[in-house]
Amino acid sequence: MIPFSCADYSFPLLTPAQRFALLQLLGFKYVDIGLFERSVGLRPNRLLASPRTFMKQLKHDLKCAGLRVSDVFLQTGLDPAVSASNDASAVVRACNHKTFLLALELCSAIGCTHITGLPGVWHKGMEGAKAFALAVEEARWRQHKAADAGVCYAIEPHVGSLCSDIASTRSLLDAVPGLTLTLDYGHFVSSGIDSHAVHSLLPFASHMHARGGARNRLQTPVSENEIDFGGIVQRLYKQTYSGFLAIEYVWVDWKQCNRTDNVSETILLRRLLEELMEPMPEPPSTPQTLKALQSRMATKQTRGREMRK
Numbered sequence: 001m002i003p004f005s006c007a008d009y010s011f012p013l014l015t016p017a018q019r020f021a022l023l024q025l026l027g028f029k030y031v032d033i034g035l036f037e038r039s040v041g042l043r044p045n046r047l048l049a050s051p052r053t054f055m056k057q058l059k060h061d062l063k064c065a066g067l068r069v070s071d072v073f074l075q076t077g078l079d080p081a082v083s084a085s086n087d088a089s090a091v092v093r094a095c096n097h098k099t100f101l102l103a104l105e106l107c108s109a110i111g112c113t114h115i116t117g118l119p120g121v122w123h124k125g126m127e128g129a130k131a132f133a134l135a136v137e138e139a140r141w142r143q144h145k146a147a148d149a150g151v152c153y154a155i156e157p158h159v160g161s162l163c164s165d166i167a168s169t170r171s172l173l174d175a176v177p178g179l180t181l182t183l184d185y186g187h188f189v190s191s192g193i194d195s196h197a198v199h200s201l202l203p204f205a206s207h208m209h210a211r212g213g214a215r216n217r218l219q220t221p222v223s224e225n226e227i228d229f230g231g232i233v234q235r236l237y238k239q240t241y242s243g244f245l246a247i248e249y250v251w252v253d254w255k256q257c258n259r260t261d262n263v264s265e266t267i268l269l270r271r272l273l274e275e276l277m278e279p280m281p282e283p284p285s286t287p288q289t290l291k292a293l294q295s296r297m298a299t300k301q302t303r304g305r306e307m308r309k
Contacts (some may be wrong), residue, residue, distance in 0.1 A: 001277050002236060004270060005070035005246040007209075008042070009034035010262045012251055016041040016058070020065035026266065030070040031062070032246045033112075035103060037078045044076055044099050051102050055109040062110060069112040070244040071182070071207050073156075074103050080160060085142075086120030086134035093138065100142055104149045114207055114243070115146055116182040119155040119163040119172055132171070135162055139176045147178065154206050156182040159191060159218065159255070166197055173204055180206035184248065185227045186213030190255075195228035202235050209248040210269060218255040222268040233276045245273060 006028045008019040023031055037043050047054045062069065076096050077083035083092055100117070107115055120135035122128060139155060146153035155172070157163035163172055165188070173179055183205040188198045192215055210232075212225035220226075236245075247269055249262040 001274070002233075002241060002243075002245045003030060003070075004028060004273070005030035005032050005244045006266060007032040007034060007073075007246055007248045007250070009036060009039055009073075010247070010249045010251065010266060012039060017061040017064065020061055020067050022263075023067060024065045026263075029066070029068060030244060031067045032071045032073060032244075032248065033058075033069055033110075034073050034075070035106075036073070036075045038252070044074065044103075047102050047106065048099055051105065055106055058106070059110055069107075069110050070246060071114045071116055072103055072107055072110075072112055073116040073182070074100065075118060080118050080158065081121045081123070084120050084123075085118060085138040086123070086131055086162075088123060088126055088134075093134075096138075097141070101145065104146060104151055107151050108149065113150065114152045114154065116154050116156055116207060117142060119157060119161050121160060122162050132162060135172060136175045139172060139179055143176055143178050152180060152206050154180040154182040156184060156187075156209070157201075158184070158187045164191065165193060166200060169201060180204055182207040182209060184209035184211075185232070186211055186218050189213045189227050190216060190218040192216075195226075195231060199228075199231060199235055202232070202241075203239055205236075205241070205243065207243045208232075208236070208241075208245045210245055210273065211247065211249045212260075212265065212269065219249065219257045219260060221260055221265055222272060229273060230276055233273065237277075 006023050008016065008031050011019045011022055014022065020031060033042065035042055035044050076099055083096060085096060087093055103115060122131050143153045157169045163169040181201060181204045183201055185195055185198050189195060190213055212220040212222045214220050214224060214226040247266045249260055249265050250257050251262055252258060
């Protein structure tokens with residue numbers, strides 16, 4: 001079975017220690033750490049200000065919860081356009097470099113071998129070719145530094161970035177040998193791109209994010225999901241995927257991503273994915289929803305009762 005992890009930033013109103021304790025109660029053994037400026041207790045500027053203290057506290061909190069780290073997700077600005085990897089300012093990019101190198105040190109300290117960053121954005125007043133060239137330059141630098149540290153570097157294509165569709169994502173991948181993806185289908189499906197088109201990016205995925213999503217809705221309850229999780233699981237097994245599947249419901253006032261019960265939806269989506277990972281006679285051909293899962297579970301329960309008679 002593909003190992004699961006869960007994002008600590010699914011529960012941003014809690015302290016890091018409380019988030020880790022909650023994930024332990026939910027049965028997770030691995031956590032995705034969100035090194036975000038909006039994340040209380042895990043802000044990059046705190047890592048910059050006092051690296052040793054930051055790392056020591058994080059190691060302590062993880063140990064207390066018995067959790068290991070599957071990914072460190074670095075976002076240096078409150079918004080993807082702020083302090084972006086391809087920022088026009090060389091001073092900002094130099095600061096980002098310092099933060100990234102410290103994030104790699106953090107990975108070493110907590111035993112994590114995967115780090116995720118954002119690809120960059122299209123900037124107002126900057127030619128598209130220049131924005132893309134800076135994104136390529138930064139991705140190459142990060143990929144090389146991560147590889148030297150024994151860490152896999154991935155970018156997450158997302159809504160509003162310069163990797164917001166299949167073609168633009170492939171362009172950056174082609175320009176940076178060794179670059180991988182942290183792949184969240186929701187960023188594509190919410191923009192009207194069918195799951196079957198996004199499947200073409202799976203061979204480049206070193207980490208997966210999973211949450212319900214639908215057209216024009218970046219995040220949905222599992223019962224309203226339109227993402228083809230069945231097809232995703234089938235293809236990951238076929239390509240002998242060796243990464244994690246991170247349940248990544250977020251709670252933030254952006255794209256209406258603060259309208260789900262993240263505890264319940266995390267449990268429901270994990271159940272769905274576990275069910276999909278069980279051997280099946282035929283791969284599913286339609287997006288899996290909570291209703292489909294309940295139907296299959298009811299069938300299994302009926303068969304179990306008949307066998308006991």
